[in-house]
Amino acid sequence: MPTQSNNGKAKTTKAKTKAKAKTKARSTAKTTTVKAETTTSRARSAATTVVDVPVGAVLEATDRVTELFEPLTDRAAAGRQLKSYRTSLRRTVKRTERRGSTARRKATTEVRKSRNKAEREVRKTRNQVEREARKRRREVETQLRRNRDEVEQRVRRAIDEQTDRAQNLVDQVGDQISALR
Numbered sequence: 001m002p003t004q005s006n007n008g009k010a011k012t013t014k015a016k017t018k019a020k021a022k023t024k025a026r027s028t029a030k031t032t033t034v035k036a037e038t039t040t041s042r043a044r045s046a047a048t049t050v051v052d053v054p055v056g057a058v059l060e061a062t063d064r065v066t067e068l069f070e071p072l073t074d075r076a077a078a079g080r081q082l083k084s085y086r087t088s089l090r091r092t093v094k095r096t097e098r099r100g101s102t103a104r105r106k107a108t109t110e111v112r113k114s115r116n117k118a119e120r121e122v123r124k125t126r127n128q129v130e131r132e133a134r135k136r137r138r139e140v141e142t143q144l145r146r147n148r149d150e151v152e153q154r155v156r157r158a159i160d161e162q163t164d165r166a167q168n169l170v171d172q173v174g175d176q177i178s179a180l181r
Helices: 003-074 073-180
Strands: none
Touching: none
């Protein structure tokens, strides 16, 4: 009997394997079908896009041309449209003029600020230079006065010394002359 149970097991395993193979075959067939359908739908979508884009572009261009010329078919409508264009143009010109004026004012203000800043810097530097020049001039004048005073004192001392010497010589000569008498 043990062979019979092994044989039953083998049949069951074979059946399971066969069932798995069928399931796998069905799954593969489905996947292949789905892939084929996906590829087909993608091709169909691409083909419709290729046709639809140029058609849509032509319709869009037609609409725009119609929009341009439609108001001009009626004389009154054409006048209104021209008036609208003129008004729009005036507004655009005014807006552009305001922007230009604003830009010019800003540029002028910036130039004025820069000029004032430069002038302040020049004044500041000039004042510093003048202050330093005055200081140096005072120092030089003070030194010159000191040197002049010192030279005058030396000259006076030298004159006094020479005068004293000369006087001494005169006195000696006078003493000698009186001694000779």
